[in-house]
Amino acid sequence: MTFTPVPTTTDANGHLVATAPVKDSTSIASQKDMFLGLLVAQLKNQDPTSPMDQKDMMAQMAQMTSVEQITNMATQLKTMATNATFSQSVGLIGKSVGYLGGTDGTTLVTGQVTSVTVASTGKVTLVLDDGTKIEPSDVAKVS
Secondary structure: OOOOOOOEEEOOOOOEEEOOOOOOOOOHHHHHHHHHHHHHHHHHOOOOOOOOOHHHHHHHHHHHHHHHHHHHHHHHHHHHHHHHHHHHHHOOOOOEEEEEEOOOOOEEEEEEEEEEEEOOOOOEEEEEOOOOEEOHHHEEEEO
16 A cells, blocks of 8 residues: 655644645545555654654554544445435336436436446446436436
């Protein structure tokens, strides 16, 4: 595993502090990598004659475990959302659905759902009888 260096500085107490703010749009995996990078940097730069206190080390290990579990939970939630969308979409097979389409994007176009596909990315797609593929969120009417 490679770590991306995070700009750090030392505060008045001798603790490493990240100098680059973490953006809210950063993915959980990136935040995990940044946290682990900071931990590795701290371990590399500690004074061998004054190693880290055992309590601090245990607290950091607990934080690292929490970060890993949050990452796992986010992945599982994404899978659950895809499964729920797929399950709901399967119920549309054989039904006529309407969606906004046409050349202007405001005309209600209808078609019968013949199948449902799931891409490797988790994207669910409804396939209509005329070959058109739409997303379940595009459905405006079911009959």
